[in-house]
Every structure is written in structure tokens, then in C-alpha cells.
Amino acid sequence: MIDFHTHTPSWRTSSWLGGVSFGADEFVGFMDVAGIERAVVLSHDGLFDPSPSTNDDLAAFVAEFPDRLLGFGTVHPRLEGAPEEVARMMGPLGLRGLKLHPWLQGFSMHEASLDPICEVLAAEGGMLLSHDGTPPYSTAGQIAALARRHPTLPVVLGHGGLHDTWREALTLVSETENLYLCICGTPPYAAREILAKAPPHKVLFGTDAGLSDRVSQDYAVARVREIEGWGITPEQKQAMLVDNPRALLDGAR
Amino acid sequence: MIIDAHVRLGRGREVVLEPEALITSMDRLGIDKALVAPDERCIAVDDREGNDRVAAAAAASGGRLIPYAVANPWRGARAVDELRRARDAGARALCVDSVLQGFDLLDGLLDPLLEFARDAGWFVYVRTGTPPSALPLPLASLARRFPDVAFVMGRSGATDFWIDAAPALRYAGNLFGDTCYAPWDTVLAALAADPEIGASRLVFSTDSPYTVPEAELSRVTDWPITDTERAEVLGGVVGRLLG
Ligand SMILES: [Zn+2]
Secondary structure, three states: OEEEEEEOOOOOOOOOOOOOOOOHHHHHHHHHHHOOOEEEEEOOHHHHOOOHHHHHHHHHHHHOOOOOEEEEEOOOOOOOOHHHHHHHHHOOOOOOEEEEOHHHHOOOOOOOOHHHHHHHHHHOOOEEEEOOOEOOOEOHHHHHHHHHHOOOOOEEEOOOOOOOOHHHHHHHHHHOOOEEEEEOOOOHHHHHHHHHHOOHHHEEEOOOEOOOOOOOOHHHHHHHHHHHHOOOOHHHHHHHHHHHHHHHHHHOO | OOEEEEEEEEEOOOOEEOHHHHHHHHHHHOOOEEEEEEOHHHHHOOHHHHHHHHHHHHHOOOOOEEEEEOOOHHHOHHHHHHHHHHHHOOOOEEEEOHHHHOOOOOOOOOHHHHHHHHHHOOEEEEEEOOOOOEOHHHHHHHHHHOOOOOEEEEHHHOOOOHHHHHHHHHHOOOEEEEOOOOOHHHHHHHHHHOOOOOHHHEEOOOOEOOOOHHHHHHHHHOOOOOHHHHHHHHHHHHHHHHO
């Protein structure tokens, strides 16, 4: 299976999100226990300190296991040089996409400064994964509006609307050609409904691993185990865990 | 004694849970008792029908199911009358969902129902989350206005308002956190380790039928805490809230 939403430790910034630090080898050890073959690893420090060096750190982390880990870096769209940094991420650094967390980073998806960033990202064959499910800056409707401005860029809702806006996420994924949805932190009944109603090729899964107080990432292991109780079909499970993420990642470049 | 502090019985928009299925699940998981609330439609509009159905399910359960009462606070004095009727039929606590019922926790509509709960010795479950759901901190302010009533912060603000769960629990000593959806190795451990909070301010719930109940129980049984703390979370605390 492919886990489409994990995090590096926060090496340099302290926040309420922070868990215990771990190395890439320990992270792959967790993946082996959970049965995860490949993981999309999202920038963590970069959300608080969007300097190019945080993308360097992420690139070094995933480079230890290039067959297992795919890095999504970040930039702050209002900072000068952000499009150039996206080009550097996707070129020399070998990262595979851009992670944005509009409520943590503090910007709106409607800001024009995002357009040159998305143009570079699309031209480089990358994709965007955004936090979603949290007003005021991270709703599916807002993220879909950005996706419509950049129809060749695959855009992923990182959390499937979470608990309270998942119906909005499901609606927008169905309405928006280049919008995908990662079930991550979404409650089981909503996951089941999303899998039944969304375009079948658009649903992905992520554990949000990397934030635990333990190197073993216990909540992420438990979340993978929980899928057995969701009441979904073997075909839905295969599409969500294997076929859809593989097609999206392998098709993107 | 394991008590599940929150389950909804009946048919919701995307979910369904009948009493027989709940009892079967409780037997399988070793859950002794469950507090049961009516389904979404009954919480929103058909409160009398919902209260009757959970009272009937409880009466047929040999003491395994304990009914919550619901009443839409927009109904004013009639809502209080309905709570009185539900209490006489066996209800032991009040269940509130401000999204389904269409009000603001701080607009005053709920106050007569909270006064009834106080006089009846009931605790009050309030569903929280991300906007548009009620948030943990306004609930803490409401709880401080009713210091003799215990409040359970349903879902503990899951997920992005977990950040507010600890400040809310510190702000109102009569507020209790809910374990459902909260990883033990991030959220629950932080709440239990907080000197102003601790495991004795947390209650276990499965939030069935929205979840995988065994996964909700596992997050408490897998959690490395003392047996005494675990007994508190799994049933001791809510047992005391029930009086
Ligand atoms: Zn995340």
C-alpha cells in the first residue's frame, strides 16, 4: 500500500504538532510494521519556516530510501522567489510535489501569488497537496477554486474534509476534474460514504504518521488496522491503497 | 466496568445502528454499558419519538443501555417538558448537538435545559469539532456558567480543535474530555500528563455508529497508563457523572 500523507519530524521548529524525532531508517521500520510500501512525506518545519533549507532537509531525509519515500516540499506563496524554489524542489532536490497548509501558513487559496507557483509545479510534472477540512483558509471549496485556475495540476485534499466538512470535500472532488481526495483523519463512516460516491479513481489514503510521541507511530499503525472495520469492498480498498496513488504518482512525471 | 459514554441509536444520514446490533457489538468487545442517544433526525426535530425509542431500547436491555434525553432548545418550555417526560421514562443525562439543533451554545437558548439538567443531577454531553460544530472553548465558558453541571466535550474538538481541548479542560473544571478519534500517542497522552487535567477528566466513548468500535476501544486499551487510570477512563469517571 501507499500512504499518501506522512510527515518528517520537526527538526528545527517547536509547535503543538511536534512529536518525537526519528531517522529515515526508523520511519521505514514503522512502514514495514504497518505494511506500507511507499509513503508521501510532507514538509514539517517548512510550514513554520518556509526557507529553502527546510526543503534541503526534507530532500536529504527521503533520499535515504528513494524507493520508499517521496518528498513534498513547501514554500510560502507571499515570499519572493517562491516559484523559483518550487523549480529547485522539483529539479535538483528531486521532490515530487508541493505541500501547502493554508491555515497554519496563513494565506488564502485565492491569492494571485499562488498562480506562478502552480504554473511551475504543473510544468515540472508535480502535484499539490493541501491541508483541508478547517475553516477559514482550508476548505475544499477554496482549494477547488485554485484547482480550477490550474486545470493541468493534480491537486489533493490532504484530509478528505475531516469530521465536519467531508460532504463539501466529496462534492468538490466529484465536480472538479483535477481534484483528488486523501482520506486522512476522516472518520470511518465518512470514508465509507466517500468511497461509495466519489469518482473511484480519485480516492487516496494517508495515516498522518510522523507526529506521534513514539518512533513506532502507534496511531498510524492502528489507523491502517482500522480499515478492516470500515465496511468497504476489496475493490475499493485496492483502489484507495494501491492503484489510485500509484497511478497519480507514476503518472505525474 | 466498561461504559461507552456516547452512542447514537437509530438511522442517521449515512449510518444505522439498531439496539440488537449494539448489544452484539458490546458483548464482543466486553463493554458492559452504553449511554445511548437518539438518531440525528430525532435530535434535530423529532425529539419525543427519539426519546421514546431509546427509553424502550434501554428498558429491554436489562440495564445495559442508559438513555440520554434530547430536546431541541428552540422549543423553549416545551423542550423542558420533554426532558421531564424523558426523565420519568428513565433518561439519565442530556445530549446536545448544536449543529443538528441549529443554535449557538452561548445564545441562551440552551440555558433552561441546563437548569433542568442541574436540578435532575444529569451530566450534559455536547458534540464539539471544527466549525460549524461547537468549539471546545465556548463550551468551557458555558460550563463555567453552570458549575454544578458536568459537561462532556464530545469528540474533544476532533481534529483541528484538539489544540483547544487542553485549554478548555483547564478553564472549566466541570468539563470532561472524550477519547473517541483521539490518538493516545499524541492527544490523550498530552491531556493525561497535564497536571491540571489528568486521566480522571477523560471518558471513553465509541461514538458508534460513526466509527469502528473495536478501534475506539483499542486506543484506550493499547495506551500505556496504569490500570487505575485505565479503569477511570473506561468507566469510573462516567460512572460517577451518572451518580
Ligand atoms: Zn498532516
